[in-house]
Amino acid sequence: MSQEQDHDLPEPPSSPPFFPQHSLSFRKKRSHSIYSEAAHTSSDPPVFSSDDPPEAEGLENYAAHRKKRKYRGTWWSHELVVGTRNIKTKGELSRNVDSGVWLASDDTQDSLPDATTLLNHGVQHEDPYSTIEECADEEAVNITSSIAPSYISQDDFIAQQAIECYLELGDERIDLSDLSLSSISNATLKSLHSLIRNPRITNEAPSPEHYESLTPFLQLFLSRNALRTLPFELWNLQNLSVLSLRNNKLTELPSCIAKLHNLIELNLAGNRLRWLPWELLRLVGPGGKLRRLNVRPNPLFEGIEFEEVSTVIVDITGMTSTVDYLKDKLDIARQESVNHRQLVSSDNLTERLEKLEKQCAWTEKLCNVFRSRGEKGLFDSAYSAVRHCGESSSFQDRVSTVGPAQTHAPYNYHPAFIASTPVTFFRFDGTLAPYSQTPPTALPLDVRHLPASLLGSVAPPPTTASIYAPSLLDLAFRVSTQHLSHAQILSLLPSDTPLHLLQVLDAAENVRKTNGSAQQDCSACGRPFVIARTEWIEYWHCAPDTFCCPTDELFLPFLRRGCSWGCAFDPATDELYGHSELADN
Amino acid sequence: MADQQTEYVTLVSSDGFEFKVLRSAACLAGAIKRMLDPTSNFAEAVSNRCVFENINGVVLEKVCEYLYYNEKHKESKDVPDMDIPPELCLELLMAADYLDV
Numbered sequence: 127m128s129q130e131q132d133h134d135l136p137e138p139p140s141s142p143p144f145f146p147q148h149s150l151s152f153r154k155k156r157s158h159s160i161y162s163e164a165a166h167t168s169s170d171p172p173v174f175s176s177d178d179p180p181e182a183e184g185l186e187n188y189a190a191h192r193k194k195r196k197y198r199g200t201w202w203s204h205e206l207v208v209g210t211r212n213i214k215t216k217g218e219l220s221r222n223v224d225s226g227v228w229l230a231s232d233d234t235q236d237s238l239p240d241a242t243t244l245l246n247h248g249v250q251h252e253d254p255y256s257t258i259e260e261c262a263d264e265e266a267v268n269i270t271s272s273i274a275p276s277y278i279s280q281d282d283f284i285a286q287q288a289i290e291c292y293l294e295l296g297d298e299r300i301d302l303s304d305l306s307l308s309s310i311s312n313a314t315l316k317s318l319h320s321l322i323r324n325p326r327i328t329n330e331a332p333s334p335e336h337y338e339s340l341t342p343f344l345q346l347f348l349s350r351n352a353l354r355t356l357p358f359e360l361w362n363l364q365n366l367s368v369l370s371l372r373n374n375k376l377t378e379l380p381s382c383i384a385k386l387h388n389l390i391e392l393n394l395a396g397n398r399l400r401w402l403p404w405e406l407l408r409l410v411g412p413g414g415k416l417r418r419l420n421v422r423p424n425p426l427f428e429g430i431e432f433e434e435v436s437t438v439i440v441d442i443t444g445m446t447s448t449v450d451y452l453k454d455k456l457d458i459a460r461q462e463s464v465n466h467r468q469l470v471s472s473d474n475l476t477e478r479l480e481k482l483e484k485q486c487a488w489t490e491k492l493c494n495v496f497r498s499r500g501e502k503g504l505f506d507s508a509y510s511a512v513r514h515c516g517e518s519s520s521f522q523d524r525v526s527t528v529g530p531a532q533t534h535a536p537y538n539y540h541p542a543f544i545a546s547t548p549v550t551f552f553r554f555d556g557t558l559a560p561y562s563q564t565p566p567t568a569l570p571l572d573v574r575h576l577p578a579s580l581l582g583s584v585a586p587p588p589t590t591a592s593i594y595a596p597s598l599l600d601l602a603f604r605v606s607t608q609h610l611s612h613a614q615i616l617s618l619l620p621s622d623t624p625l626h627l628l629q630v631l632d633a634a635e636n637v638r639k640t641n642g643s644a645q646q647d648c649s650a651c652g653r654p655f656v657i658a659r660t661e662w663i664e665y666w667h668c669a670p671d672t673f674c675c676p677t678d679e680l681f682l683p684f685l686r687r688g689c690s691w692g693c694a695f696d697p698a699t700d701e702l703y704g705h706s707e708l709a710d711n
Numbered sequence: 712m713a714d715q716q717t718e719y720v721t722l723v724s725s726d727g728f729e730f731k732v733l734r735s736a737a738c739l740a741g742a743i744k745r746m747l748d749p750t751s752n753f754a755e756a757v758s759n760r761c762v763f764e765n766i767n768g769v770v771l772e773k774v775c776e777y778l779y780y781n782e783k784h785k786e787s788k789d790v791p792d793m794d795i796p797p798e799l800c801l802e803l804l805m806a807a808d809y810l811d812v
């Protein structure tokens with residue numbers, strides 16, 4: 127096909143060509159595209175085409191051109207990964223078949239192609255006049271999936287087909303919306319990962335600047351599927367700039383999302399989230415790039431209910447007038463309660479008074495945070511910029527306008543700590559400590575209102591042991607899950623292993639599935655743990671790039687988990703900024 | 712001798728290894744504390760000697776190391792991890808659960 131491939135011919139593979147002849151022929155049957163909106167551009171094989179005139183030396187054109195080469199590189203890297211059993215080109219395939227030498231190999235383990243390689247081969251082996259539309263053809267999906275290896279789920283096969291098309295097109299907007307996916311595997315997402323990393327390992331050893339220009343600002347849209355959990359490879363897509371998980375069935379977002387430090391837009395709307403991971407706050411403010419955060423609707427915990435106000439202008443002036451307004455309402459309500467003290471129905475009034483007092487206290491606290499920051503000059507003319515352009519563009523899945531040019535918005539919006547729920551303590555084995563209340567994450571689904579105190583301080587429980595040292599059980603769990611798989615541990619443990627240990631193991635396995643490791647990092651001290659010893663919810667104001675904030679988004683619940691009891695007494699709320707600034711340098 | 716609280720207690724493994732450990736450290740393990748509780752009328756409280764039929768010497772040695780490690784870091788916030796040999800991790804896991812530590 128091309129010289130680059132020819133000179134890249136490998137040593138003769140040691141196992142037989144795995145790609146069967148008949149699958150080449152069925153690929154020719156494809157005719158139209160279900161992804162036509164993404165794939166309509168090209169009637170030439172896009173891999174080898176160049177829309178850009180060679181003399182156009184602008185950075186964009188250069189980058190676009192490089193991208194195409196990079197995607198071919200992806201295919202090579204797959205070749206490297208899957209080893210010598212692959213066939214590089216059509217010409218080579220026929221040679222292989224003619225020689226018959228490798229067909230005699232008894233390497234049966236490699237005889238089943240994995241789907242990614244299958245797809246890559248499908249593309250590479252197409253006739254010169256074939257088009258990219260063919261690769262995305264619905265008919266092809268059906269035919270191919272019928273011969274797909276049984277260990278690839280239908281969901282993954284569909285997702286991989288779609289991803290492959292976007293990669294071939296050089297499109298960094300990977301749209302996997304509306305595919306009815308109920309799960310997506312790590313292997314499927316890994317193809318995106320290798321795509322990003324590829325420039326580093328290809329031919330001409332690019333310099334760091336080189337790498338930057340090649341870096342696609344990947345956007346991944348998984349909206350309107352049926353995802354309940356997310357594969358941990360997602361958190362390794364460090365170049366992800368836009369991630370939409372809108373309208374899925376997610377119940378928890380893992381703290382690993384903080385690894386996506388290039389994230390600009392995150393859409394979580396329409397899921398089953400009751401809290402957000404506290405680590406998400408690291409993506410906002412000085413160390414992060416997150417500019418758009420969509421969280422409603424979700425059944426999030428609420429610390430207070432706003433009845434008097436529906437939206438708030440989130441600057442000093444707006445907050446001050448909101449506080450004044452609420453205080454007026456409170457004064458009126460107090461007056462009423464004095465006047466109606468003798469009435470039987472004063473219960474309602476008392477309740478209303480309490481609610482108003484809370485609203486006043488929370489908004490006033492936020493207002494004070496704004497004031498203290500205003501003195502430091504954080505809030506200046508940037509506001510007018512936001513006022514003029516920020517609010518006019520809304521977060522929409524398909525018409526996202528955020529790109530590399532807008533990553534460095536002039537306006538850094540710092541999250542502000544407002545209130546904390548009481549801390550739940552767990553014993554060394556993960557069971558509830560005496561006098562501890564039900565942890566937020568175990569509350570029944572109908573509990574939406576979760577009160578919190580503006581004062582975050584907690585009294586340490588009386589104990590003779592070190593309240594900071596990890597338990598021996600947790601140390602042993604950490605080493606076990608590091609060195610052994612879940613199944614191995616289960617098979618090695620004695621048959622009379624207590625039930626609560628097996629429950630810890632299962633929970634650790636669930637964490638591993640979504641995080642990639644059974645260990646989590648303590649949100650207070652950063653040390654790893656398997657068994658959480660403390661858990662609580664903090665309400666933060668976090669509305670990046672929002673000028674006019676609905677009151678139900680003014681304070682969002684963030685879950686914190688600690689590795690030791692001591693970690694709850696000094697949760698180092700302010701260190702959020704410390705961490706961010708460190709990460710920035 | 713019977714009702715006396717000695718400074719050291721003896722922990723005995725299933726294969727007969729004996730470890731003399733500071734009482735304050737040993738009592739960081741909930742199970743040992745209960746065994747040695749003078750009000751419990753357990754034989755261990757009288758003899759100041761705990762025999763563990765289900766914990767061997769290698770594992771019990773590591774447990775003792777942990778008890779001292781925990782006591783040493785009572786006041787400190789910056790606690791380094793104690794080293795756990797991978798080959799002992801599952802036995803230590805069972806022992807830690809049994810001993811409440």
Ligand SMILES: [Zn+2]
Pocket residue numbers: 648649650651652653688689690693
């Ligand atoms: Zn901690």
